[in-house]
Amino acid sequence: MSYGSGYGYGQQQQGGYGQAPPQQQGVDPNWLSGIFQRIDVDRSGSISGNELQAALSNGTWTPFNPETVRLMIGMFDRDNSGTINFQEFMSLWKYVTEWQNCFRSYDRDNSGSIDRNELKTALTGFGYRLSDRFYDILIKKFDRQGRGTVAFDDFVQCAVVLQTLTSSFRAFDTDQDGWIQISYEQFLTLVFSLRS
């Protein structure tokens, strides 16, 4: 379903929660199990936020964005244990891989991070129609390295937040004209309930 009208909501892509592009070949579960075990450093049988953070790379030699880690755990922790078991990990791994592919495809100059123009191309590709000023805000908010570019972990966070917010907006925009009437408390509640 596409919302390609003037205000550009962003397309609803397959894959459910996130906007990761769909394609996926089969993956050898044994191989994946090996990866899981390497990540599960304390051999607890499931992966914690810290273990996941340590295992992920954002290409900047700094720790992976903890908010992105929390987001992902929140998405895939089906049994609400606070950790990721192997079943959950298989889905998470697939999700991360799809995002990596997506990121690489938009990092045209292979710099390892996405600059403002590449970000605009990416988000426009996802179906968003946003002003230049808005991209200023995005970079300011999500660029944790302070270089005016977005690393992989920040890129994922940005995209997921955009999608979550857009869904919230859509829920209010019953006539779909890109405008909503919102009360003080509805507005507060909406932002306060945002998961990172």
Place this chain on the structure above:
Amino acid sequence: NFRKMAYQGYGGPPGVYSSGSGYGALPAGFAPAGYSGQSYQLGLAGYSQLPTIDPQVQQWFMSVDTDRSGRITAQELQRALVNTNWTQFNEETCRLMIGMFDKDFSGTIDLYEFQALWHYIQQWKQTFDRYDNNRSGSIEGPELQQAFMTMGYNVSAQFVQTVVIKFDHYGRRSLTLDNFIQACVMLKSLTDAFRQRDTSMTGYVRMSYEEFMSLAILYKP
């Protein structure tokens, strides 16, 4: 720049933002210490009088403003607040605090804004202590609602529940001081932003998609 603080302060004249619209104004006595009597009214042409700077505050500020730029980043703010004997605020909270003042998106604040922030934090702490009746170091839902009311925010018990769920990291259905402060920062920023747009004071704002997204992203936790 000093002038942009004019419409930031809590203390508008009592009654301007009366509880009809649900925002509440701070009761007159709640103006941050050092600012009572100062005039921070909207957009007057000349300067109002600059507040005096507390030498201790200035010391904290300068101890982290190592390049003497007159402005500090979220990271430097984090260090400054530790120096004032607060337990460490996480960097995201510090970024949000800067966001309370940072109109030009520079990601920094100056000495006056730092002092204003410091006063807000002091006020919030006082409010927290006032409602932490059993000195447990945390406050629960009903107490939290009262605390918000005292600060002038007329919010429902349901909203307070949302806040508790959001900030309750220990599953205790209560907020520690650090979480409470973060909630206050967000509450203030969001209320100010909403209030600015609700020019006819109806308690409702008509917002475009992008405006909504901008606000939520700027002030989100």
